[in-house]
Amino acid sequence: MPPLSQTLAPPRPVDGLELDELCTFIGRKQRKVWLWLALCRRTRQVVAYALGCRGRRTARKLWRRLPS
Numbered sequence: 001m002p003p004l005s006q007t008l009a010p011p012r013p014v015d016g017l018e019l020d021e022l023c024t025f026i027g028r029k030q031r032k033v034w035l036w037l038a039l040c041r042r043t044r045q046v047v048a049y050a051l052g053c054r055g056r057r058t059a060r061k062l063w064r065r066l067p068s
Helices: 056-065
Strands: 017-026 028-040 046-052
Touching: 028 056, 046 056
Parallel strands: none
Antiparallel strands: 017 028, 028 046
């Protein structure tokens, strides 16, 4: 499977991003994981994602994964 960055539609200068987060459990309720998403408003494509806690470290991980 190709990397996510190679499957994206070409960006336009007016494109904006929407960020969202979802909480899920892995195996049992004590193992909570947050899925952070960055979506292009125009195309609704997922342009970046990160899995982790709901803290700064995961937010930074998502930020670093955003395409330029």
